[in-house]
Amino acid sequence: MALLTGWLSFFITVATIGCIYGLLTLGLNVHYGYTGLLNFGHVAFFAAGAYASAIVTMPPPSQVTNASYQLWLNLPMPLGFPVSLAAATLVGGLLAFLIGLTSVRLGTHYLAIATFALAGVFGDVLVNEAWLTNGSFGMNSVPKPGRAMLSADAWQLAYLAFVAAALVGVYLVLTRLMDAPFGRLLKGVRESESAAKALGKDTNVVKLKSFAIGGAIAGLAGGIYAHYLGSVVTAQFVPHVTFTVWAAMLLGGAASNVGAVGGAFLVVAFEESTRFITTAYDWVQSVLPEALSGILPALFGPLPNNPSFVPSMRFVVIGVLFVLVVRYRPEGLFGDPAEIDALGEED
Amino acid sequence: MSANSPTDDAADANGSTDDAADATDDTGSDDLLEVDGVVKQFGGLVAVDGVSFGVEEASITGLIGPNGAGKSTLFDCITGVHDTDGGAVRLDGEPIHGRSPTEIARLGVGRTFQTPKTFRGMTVRENMAFAAKRQTGERALGALFRPGTVGEEEADVQARVDETLDFLELDHLADDYASGLSGGQRKLLELGRVLMLDPEIIMLDEPIAGVNPALTDELLARLRELNDRGRTILFIEHDMDVVMENCDRVVVMHNGQTLASGPPSIVQDDERVVEAYLGGYD
Numbered sequence: 218m219a220l221l222t223g224w225l226s227f228f229i230t231v232a233t234i235g236c237i238y239g240l241l242t243l244g245l246n247v248h249y250g251y252t253g254l255l256n257f258g259h260v261a262f263f264a265a266g267a268y269a270s271a272i273v274t275m276p277p278p279s280q281v282t283n284a285s286y287q288l289w290l291n292l293p294m295p296l297g298f299p300v301s302l303a304a305a306t307l308v309g310g311l312l313a314f315l316i317g318l319t320s321v322r323l324g325t326h327y328l329a330i331a332t333f334a335l336a337g338v339f340g341d342v343l344v345n346e347a348w349l350t351n352g353s354f355g356m357n358s359v360p361k362p363g364r365a366m367l368s369a370d371a372w373q374l375a376y377l378a379f380v381a382a383a384l385v386g387v388y389l390v391l392t393r394l395m396d397a398p399f400g401r402l403l404k405g406v407r408e409s410e411s412a413a414k415a416l417g418k419d420t421n422v423v424k425l426k427s428f429a430i431g432g433a434i435a436g437l438a439g440g441i442y443a444h445y446l447g448s449v450v451t452a453q454f455v456p457h458v459t460f461t462v463w464a465a466m467l468l469g470g471a472a473s474n475v476g477a478v479g480g481a482f483l484v485v486a487f488e489e490s491t492r493f494i495t496t497a498y499d500w501v502q503s504v505l506p507e508a509l510s511g512i513l514p515a516l517f518g519p520l521p522n523n524p525s526f527v528p529s530m531r532f533v534v535i536g537v538l539f540v541l542v543v544r545y546r547p548e549g550l551f552g553d554p555a556e557i558d559a560l561g562e563e564d
Numbered sequence: 565m566s567a568n569s570p571t572d573d574a575a576d577a578n579g580s581t582d583d584a585a586d587a588t589d590d591t592g593s594d595d596l597l598e599v600d601g602v603v604k605q606f607g608g609l610v611a612v613d614g615v616s617f618g619v620e621e622a623s624i625t626g627l628i629g630p631n632g633a634g635k636s637t638l639f640d641c642i643t644g645v646h647d648t649d650g651g652a653v654r655l656d657g658e659p660i661h662g663r664s665p666t667e668i669a670r671l672g673v674g675r676t677f678q679t680p681k682t683f684r685g686m687t688v689r690e691n692m693a694f695a696a697k698r699q700t701g702e703r704a705l706g707a708l709f710r711p712g713t714v715g716e717e718e719a720d721v722q723a724r725v726d727e728t729l730d731f732l733e734l735d736h737l738a739d740d741y742a743s744g745l746s747g748g749q750r751k752l753l754e755l756g757r758v759l760m761l762d763p764e765i766i767m768l769d770e771p772i773a774g775v776n777p778a779l780t781d782e783l784l785a786r787l788r789e790l791n792d793r794g795r796t797i798l799f800i801e802h803d804m805d806v807v808m809e810n811c812d813r814v815v816v817m818h819n820g821q822t823l824a825s826g827p828p829s830i831v832q833d834d835e836r837v838v839e840a841y842l843g844g845y846d
Contacts, residue, residue: 390708397707397714398699398721401686405694408683415643415677416695416761417669426704472685555741556685 229373231482231489233445236380237438238481241458242465243387243474244434250472250557251395252427253407255329258316258336259462262432264343264454265312266305266439271356271449272349274301281358286351298362302440309436310429312339317428321421324410336459343451355450359443380441384478387434391474394430403427404472461488464535468542470552479551487538491530495520596621596796597642597673597765602651602661604634604641604820611637613820614651619765619813624787624797626807626828629817630841635800636678638817639769643675644668655764670697674763678770678800680750682757684743688734691742691753692725693718695760724760732756732786748775752783759790766790768799772806784810808832816841 241263248254274292278284292300320331343350350356364372394400402423405413410420443449461484469480498520502510520526548554595618604612612634619625627635640646642653644665653661660668669675683691699721700706701714729735732752737745742753751771758766771787772780788810791797801807807814808828816823816831818840824831831837 394704394707398693398701398718399704399707401690401694402702404686404690405683408685409681411645411665412677412681412683412757413694414665415645415669415675415681416757417666417697418694419666430704555743 226373227489229377231486233373233377233380234489235482235485236377236384237442237445238462238465238485239384239478240387240438240441241435241462242469242477242481243384243391244431244438245462245466246471246474246477247391247403247427247431247434250466250477251400251403251407252424253325254321254424254427255325256332256428256431257329257456257459257463258332258334258339259431259435260454260456260458261316261336261339262309262313262435263439263442263458264339264451265432266309266436267443267449267454268343268350268356268439269308269436270301270305270440270443271359273297273304274360274444275356276358276360283354284351285347285354286356287348294360294365295362297360298444301444302437305440305443306433306437309439310433312436313432314425314429316432317425321424321428333456333459336456340451340454343454350451353451355448355452357448357450359447359449361447362444376445380445383437383441387437388474388478391434395474461535464539466549468538468549470549471557473549473551473553476549476551480549483550484535484538487534488531491534492527494527494530594621595619596656597798598652598654598657599638599642600652600654602638602641602653603649604637604646605649610820612641612648615817615820615822616651617815617822617825619796619798621796622791622794623812624791624799624810625813625815626811627798627800627815627817628802628804628807628841629823633817634820635817636769639675639767639800642668642767643673669761669763672764673767674758674761674765675767676751676754676758676769676771678773680747680754682742682745682750682753685741687739687741688729688745688753689722689725689738692728692756692760693721695757696721696724697761721760728756728759731759731789733782748779748783751775752779755783755786765796765798768797770800770802772801772803780806804832 241259244262245256245259248256248259272286272288273290274294274297275281275286275289276291277289278286290297316332316335320328320335323331344353346352361372361376363375367375395403402413402418405416405418406420406423406427413420413423462481465480465484466477467480468483469476469478498513498517502513505512542549548557597619599618600616601614602612602616603610603614615634615638617625627638629635637646641648641661644660644663644667648661651661652659655671655673658671660671660673663671683694686694699714700710700717707714726735726738729738732755734749734752734756737749742750745753751774755766755768755771758768768787772783775783784806787797787799811828813826814828814831815825816834816837818836823840824834824837
């Protein structure tokens with residue numbers, strides 16, 4: 218029953234979160250990388266999936282403290298798990314479809330603003346409709362499937378295996394879709410909507426499909442995330458998630474599914490590694506000869522003893538990573554420069 | 565409810581506006597494409613002001629006129645990019661105005677653009693295959709669950725792509741990205757895409773503008789060859805020699821109106837045309 222030792226536990230956490238962000242990034246890549254849709258509200262689909270899973274699996278409010286939700290299905294684990302994930306996928310896709318219906322005719326930057334705003338509205342709905350979402354208390358008793366049968370460590374490993382399998386599955390499905398004429402259709406709409414229309418393709422329908430597919434994948438990621446953490450709180454679903462996913466996609470290379478997954482792991486690993494900044498600083502100080510021990514404090518000053526220091530360093534790390542990629546490899550690590558040549562431009 | 569039936573409105577409002585301007589026109593019901601009193605306004609500017617002409621099946625028709633005459637706007641009206649403010653457009657006798665560009669393309673009107681709109685981030689081959697009609701693999705579920713059908717269709721599509729690229733002599737560029745093509749090659753690629761759509765009428769907006777002379781001859785030869793195979797072609801062009809040598813009929817537009825139309829030899833000698841377009845003599 219011994220808890221996994223520090224490093225191993227850290228790697229498992231990073232890998233699990235990395236897989237979940239990999240799914241999110243694959244979803245966004247359908248929108249932007251393949252269809253050219255500037256979706257800046259991706260977190261809404263993630264949240265929709267997480268809440269859908271929570272609602273179908275939460276126990277009755279009478280068994281939970283601070284509960285005010287009035288809708289729960291209490292599906293038993295582990296059999297309810299696939300149903301929960303199916304619901305998450307469906308709700309994520311449905312929300313994307315609805316947001317798409319309102320905004321998909323907007324071009325490039327207008328779509329970016331519309332999706333960002335609608336995601337904000339959706340976040341407010343999650344906070345305020347407490348009968349459905351339990352408001353800002355969140356839903357904190359989302360069951361972890363199979364947890365009762367396994368030790369804490371074994372469950373962590375088993376869940377990682379499951380998430381990794383889900384990522385591989387989604388990756389394979391997407392690869393098949395994008396290698397088929399369907400992928401060609403998305404790319405054509407990305408490159409020139411007016412040309413696609415002139416060749417008899419219904420671009421609005423294509424964009425709606427793209428929106429729904431990417432949203433469904435983000436919804437699935439949300440469901441997996443909810444059952445991993447065991448709790449769903451509105452504070453988790455902030456625009457920072459959207460921007461992290463964007464960073465992952467651009468770092469990995471838009472229009473590349475390998476890039477989406479690779480970028481997600483890279484970003485998550487870098488973000489998580491910021492927690493070692495203090496440790497690394499102290500370690501360097503301890504091994505440096507005394508004569509040199511003044512250098513780091515002189516360069517950086519003493520590290521602030523502030524609980525928000527490490528989280529805020531995440532932005533810095535991602536920013537530095539971003540600058541490096543944009544400067545030295547603008548197409549991303551796995552992107553094809555010829556393909557993303559004109560991405561995001563108007564006709 | 566009459567607002568929803570543009571055909572009636574159009575006929576009432578503009579049925580007779582073209583008579584004066586277009587004495588030689590012989591718009592008949594046997595024309596494949598009929599443009600009948602089409603009007604397009606942008607605010608106070610009347611870009612297309614009651615244009616009428618017909619495009620005979622299996623003909624090459626040239627649409628000429630000075631800059632700003634409204635030729636490209638008329639193309640946009642015919643293909644549904646712009647809603648018309650009056651008049652009618654008929655394909656095979658069926659009204660097509662008021663429909664979306666997508667629908668009009670599916671009904672059999674293929675077009676290119678003055679500035680080629682190739683899919684830059686896709687290969688020449690992908691550009692071409694994109695335009696093929698009725699692909700099962702274009703539907704997500706079809707792509708996932710009907711690999712057999714998708715594979716067979718794709719083999720057909722790729723065979724047609726190869727054939728068409730061969731015809732346009734673009735075959736050596738099949739796997740290059742369109743972003744690497746020259747301007748003339750892009751025009752050819754756009755023509756190729758339209759051929760993949762297999763339309764009833766091919767509308768080309770300045771297909772040889774900016775194309776080098778060798779490639780121009782090539783392109784015109786291809787157009788005549790397509791015409792020999794029974795294709796109907798309507799194209800906008802400025803080069804009078806090209807128009808006179810290659811067209812069965814010529815339509816001259818000026819200030820948004822039809823100035824004249826008919827066989828090249830007759831149009832060429834029309835005084836109004838000479839004055840408005842050819843710059844006049846002496």
